[in-house]
Amino acid sequence: MSNKPLILITNDDGITAPGIKALVEAVKDLGEIVIVAPDSPQSGMGHAITITKPLRLDKTNLYDGIESYQCSGTPADCVKLAVDKVLHRKPDLLLSGINHGSNSSINVIYSGTMSAAVEATIEGIPSAGFSLCNYAYNADFSLAIIVAKLIAKNILSGGLPEGVLLNVNVPKIETANIKGIKICRQAQAKWEEEFDERSDPNGRKYYWLTGKFVNYDKGNDTDEWALANGFVSVVPVQFDLTAHHAMAHINNWNLNF
Numbered sequence: 001m002s003n004k005p006l007i008l009i010t011n012d013d014g015i016t017a018p019g020i021k022a023l024v025e026a027v028k029d030l031g032e033i034v035i036v037a038p039d040s041p042q043s044g045m046g047h048a049i050t051i052t053k054p055l056r057l058d059k060t061n062l063y064d065g066i067e068s069y070q071c072s073g074t075p076a077d078c079v080k081l082a083v084d085k086v087l088h089r090k091p092d093l094l095l096s097g098i099n100h101g102s103n104s105s106i107n108v109i110y111s112g113t114m115s116a117a118v119e120a121t122i123e124g125i126p127s128a129g130f131s132l133c134n135y136a137y138n139a140d141f142s143l144a145i146i147v148a149k150l151i152a153k154n155i156l157s158g159g160l161p162e163g164v165l166l167n168v169n170v171p172k173i174e175t176a177n178i179k180g181i182k183i184c185r186q187a188q189a190k191w192e193e194e195f196d197e198r199s200d201p202n203g204r205k206y207y208w209l210t211g212k213f214v215n216y217d218k219g220n221d222t223d224e225w226a227l228a229n230g231f232v233s234v235v236p237v238q239f240d241l242t243a244h245h246a247m248a249h250i251n252n253w254n255l256n257f
Contacts, residue, residue, distance in 0.1 A: 005031030005092040005156050008082055008120070012042040012075045012099065012112030015062060019098035022141035023130060024063060026148035027095060030156065034091070035068035036082035038075060038112075043101075045074045047115040057081055075116035083123055093155055094120035097130030098144050100137070104169045104223040104233060105189040105215070114167055118239050121165040126155050128166040133227060143175040147232050150181075160236075167235040171227045179230040186235050187222035189215040 007027055011020040015037035024033060039058070056072040069086060071078045079094065099113040108114045117127040128151055132144045147170050160166070167186075171178070193211035200206055215224045223233035 007031045007093045008091040009035045010037045010078045010116045014041045015070045026145040033066045036078045039070035042112045045112040048074045075112040076119045079119040094125045094127040099131035101135040102133040103131040105187040117165045126160045130168045132170045134172040144170040169233045182226040182231040184223040184233045187224035188217040
């Protein structure tokens with residue numbers, strides 16, 4: 001049994017994606033690495049888990065000298081299986097990513113990358129999800145590698161508050177031009193969605209989801225502001241969805257039968 005920190009790595013783009021390879025490169029010197037990742041892309045799966053069909057978990061040789069497995073399920077499935085069936089001890093750190101594309105603002109709700117990190121946090125494992133604001137398959141991950149290593153080292157040395165994980169987004173920018181790292185709040189922004197209606201050769205209608213991302217938040221303390229102004233954004237996230245500020249208001253309702 002190794003005395004090094006045990007680092008579990010996963011993602012939602014699939015085990016062969018360049019982003020997860022970059023994340024492994026970033027932290028391979030910080031501890032013992034184990035990879036459990038989806039065998040195919042799982043973007044936009046959110047916190048979905050597989051309950052209607054069996055899961056497959058196969059060992060791979062994709063990463064020389066690193067124990068790695070591909071899973072037929074979602075990112076959350078990967079974490080659950082890793083904790084229960086793969087790891088010989090509780091990991092010291094879960095890292096998810098590096099995602100191809102932004103997971104800032106409301107995207108955190110839909111993100112498989114972040115849901116894997118949330119699942120690990122539920123299990124009491126310090127966790128962070130990483131995303132690069134570049135959807136290209138051959139994107140340059142050099143800055144994201146530097147950021148991931150820096151964040152991972154700080155989590156390993158200083159820990160995180162209970163129930164809190166980090167959502168880290170790296171702008172599409174040259175490393176020499178990065179202004180720094182900002183601790184931010186999640187911007188109030190959303191997708192204004194439309195469905196493109198089409199017809200198949202048999203005349204049956206089908207739909208493709210389209211739309212545009214709209215930022216309603218003009219604050220300079222948000223993740224969207226940081227990314228637009230040359231900073232890496234770091235948002236502390238929690239899985240407790242209780243709207244604590246609303247409890248006093250609702251307690252004033254007349255709820256007597």
